[in-house]
Amino acid sequence: MPSFNPFSLPIVLLYLLTFLNLTTHAAAQNYLYNICRNTTIAQNSIYSSNIKSLLSSLSSNATGNIEFYNTTAGQTTSNPVYGLFLCRGDVNAEICRKCVVNATRELAKSCAREKIAVTWYDECTVRYSNESIFSTVAVRPRVHGWNVKNVTEPDRFNRLVNTTMTQLAREASNFPIGVKKFGVKEVQFSDYENTYNLVQCTPDLSSTDCNSCLQAAINRFLIHSSGKQGGRVMFPSCNVRYELYLFYNVPTAPAPAAGLAPPPPPPAPIARSKGKNKISTATIVAIAVSIALSVVLLLFILGYCFLIRRKKYNAVEGDQIDSTNDITIVESLQFDFATIETATNKFSVHNKLGEGGFGAVYKGILPNGQEIxxxxxSRNSGQGAEQFKNEVVLVAKLQHKNLTRLLGFCLEGEEKILIYEFASNKSLDYFLYDPRKQAELDWSIRYKIIGGIARGIQYLHEDSRLRIIHRDLKASNVLLDVDMNPKISDFGMARIFGVDQTQGNTSRIVGT
Known part of the structure; x- marks a missing residue:
């Protein structure tokens, strides 16, 4: 932490204002996670149009003091889309509106071709489905997160969290249908530490359904967040969170009821005679300035600690740990070998696009006409079948506009195959090392490619739920789509081949 002169008010205020500006900006932009699943739909289908209409309706209705809204787009008998948004119970209307707008944009960008989708922000949840989701408990898909730091007395801390959250869940779920089902609570853990707890359900759930949803989420703390300084579980229908720092807005005290007698006036000040007992104006000013400086410095220290804790918070998608929850994902991603063999014309040499350190790549066309x-x-993958599936599921969840999207996999006998989206303009080396093709890469295109590669790598290193080190980044692993947008490929291959890449140690050579 920088050293401060306690009498240098401008410096202290500058740091304080910088911190306040950062936290205020993040309040409406704090994206956490999204999941899209089920069958991919045609881009110009009726269902796709209904999704756009639904997201637009959700965004336009995030006004006033509405924290929960659900609606349907399309005919109820053909291609309907059911959607809703839920804002965190302590945020104001403007933050709620901004969050829903951002969330609907995220879904339109990342999940618009999927039948089912949900996205979580710190301040709101937005979801849609081809089946009715109203007044129905949904605990899958789900996301878990935890703080990487441990507490000093884990057993006592776990009991305190479980007791507090269970009581809070009962209180929040006890409200009637249609009323906000939200609660926060602060409980002392030690002389200098308090736990801050939050629970929330969608208000269309019954009290029984809300409590069962919250309790299911609380039970997962014992699996994933035991003894950790913070934890959260996010279901489509409810969410719970606890921390050792204040992460929600403290509710304001209710106004006094009408008709109550006003408080008695303060006692009259004791008259003092003029003379040597009188405090000088200079002394009063000095005391006031000292107190103000102390308060500002204390606020900055608290803000600095808050930022440090935020950086150490490690949100990880919970389905990757509980393998039973990935059954649906695995089924949606798995292709049978016969389909792939037909798509590639039995891995014909005419369909071969290239070969790298992990195996050969072929162009294929699925029965629906989609190019892949x-x-x-290669046969030397170090993974067993189940581990291979698990790693593929994790990599498939990494989605960014500058990453090649993993569409699925095939696992049959000794065959291990990955299926990606097809990039029509081949790879970057195809242009860089061909004298005739180099002319097509003017400065504006090169600049776009450079920026896209940087954004993709930053996502893998810092912004994704997994920390991925590529280990084989080169021009042939940068694919170009029809608009010459770069898409990094092979970013999860070291992981799928059984190499630990969660650490920054790259001394072991992988790939080419």
């Missing part, structure tokens, strides 16, 4: 890139992995 098929990577037939």
């Amino acid at each position: 890139a098929v990577k037939r992995l």
Whole structure:
């Protein structure tokens, strides 16, 4: 922490204002996670149009003091889309509106071709489905997160969290249908530490359904967040969170009821005779300035600690740990070998796009006409079947506009195959090392490619729920789509081949 002169008010205020500006900006932008699943739909289908209409309706209705809203787009008998948004119970109307607008944009960008989707922000949740989701408990898909730091007395801390959250869940779920089902509570853990707890359900749930949803989420703390300084579980229908720092807005005290007698006036000040007992104006000013400086410095220290804790918070998608929850994902991602063999014309040499350190790549066309890139992995993969599936599921969840999207996999006998979206303009080396093609890369295109690669790598290193080190980044692993947008490929191959890449140690060579 920088050293401060306690009498240098401008410096202290500058740091304080900088911190307040950062936290205020983040309040409406704090994206956490999204999940899209089920069948991919055609871009111009009726259902796709209904999704756009639904997201627009959700965004336009996030006004006033509405924290929860649900609606349907399309005919109820053909291609309907059911959607809703839920804002955190302590945020104001403006933050709620901004969050819903951002969330609907995120879904329109990342999940618009999927039948089911949900996105979580710190301040709101937005979801849609092709089946009715109103007044129905949904605990999957789900996301878990925890603080990486441990507490000093984990057993006592776990009991305190469980007791507090269970009581809070009962209180919040006891409200009638249609009323906000939200609660926060501060409880002392030690002489200098308090736990801050939050629970919330969608208000269309019954008291029984809300309590069961919250209790299911609380029970997962014992699995994933035991003894941690913070934890959260996010279901589509409810969410719970606890921390050792204040992360929600403290409710304001209610106004006094009408008709109550006003408080008695303060006692009259004791008259003092003029003379040597009188405090000088200079002394009063000095005391006031000292107190003001102390308060500002204390606020900055608290803000600095808050930022440090935020950086150490490690949000990880919970389905990756509980393998039973990934059954649906695995089924939606798995292709049978016959389909892939037909798509690639039995891995014909005419369909071969190239070969790298992990295996050969072929172009394929699925029965629905979709073009794909098929990577037939070499036989020396260090993973067993179940571990291979688990790693593929994790990599498939990494989605960014500058990453090649993993569409699925095939696992049959000794065959291990990955299926990617197809990039029509091949790879960057195809342009860089061909004298005739180099002319097509003017400065504006090169600048766009450079920026896209940087954003993709930053996502893998810092912004994704997994920390991925590529280990084989080169021009042939940068694919270009029809608009010459770069898409990094092979970013999860080291992980799928059984190499630990959660650490920054790259001494072991992987790939080419």
